[in-house]
Amino acid sequence: xxxxxxxxxxxxxxxxxxxxxxxxxxxxxxxxxxxxxxxxxxxxxxxxxxxxxxxxxxxxxxxxxxxxxxxxxxxxxxxxxxxxxxxxxxxxxxxxxxxxxxxxxxxxx
DNA sequence: ACATTGACGGAAA
DNA sequence: ATTTCCGCCAATG
Numbered sequence: 001x002x003x004x005x006x007x008x009x010x011x012x013x014x015x016x017x018x019x020x021x022x023x024x025x026x027x028x029x030x031x032x033x034x035x036x037x038x039x040x041x042x043x044x045x046x047x048x049x050x051x052x053x054x055x056x057x058x059x060x061x062x063x064x065x066x067x068x069x070x071x072x073x074x075x076x077x078x079x080x081x082x083x084x085x086x087x088x089x090x091x092x093x094x095x096x097x098x099x100x101x102x103x104x105x106x107x108x109x
Numbered sequence: 110a111c112a113t114t115g116a117c118g119g120a121a122a
Numbered sequence: 123a124t125t126t127c128c129g130c131c132a133a134t135g
Contacts, residue, residue, distance in 0.1 A: 003132095032130065040117060041132070045133080
């Protein structure tokens with residue numbers, strides 16, 4: 001249970017509703033700031049495993065783009081985010097920094 | 110067993 | 123300023 005993947009899952013599960021975080025932020029929190037790709041890959045694996053268990057739709061790239069949107073359907077990733085009060089426009093979050101939730105700011109302090 | 114890819118991000122040119 | 127390349131670790135082909 002100490003795999004990079006599981007670690008990512010835990011952090012994502014801790015994301016408050018109405019907030020979003022980036023792959024890089026999670027990677028940095030895990031101590032591997034260059035492993036952002038792995039974070040996304042972990043979520044990708046998560047999707048075919050248990051998408052309902054982890055709010056992966058709250059994880060976007062550092063640009064606020066719904067990079068993983070194609071992995072979500074019924075409803076779209078944007079729909080889910082907007083349902084939480086997040087404004088999404090053209091597959092990108094408006095005022096991304098405003099909704100950004102930094103794990104090391106809330107968890108590590 | 111080896112090479113390539115992958116929901117990214119930052120550094121270098 | 124923009125564009126390109128490299129790095130990270132694991133999984134899949």
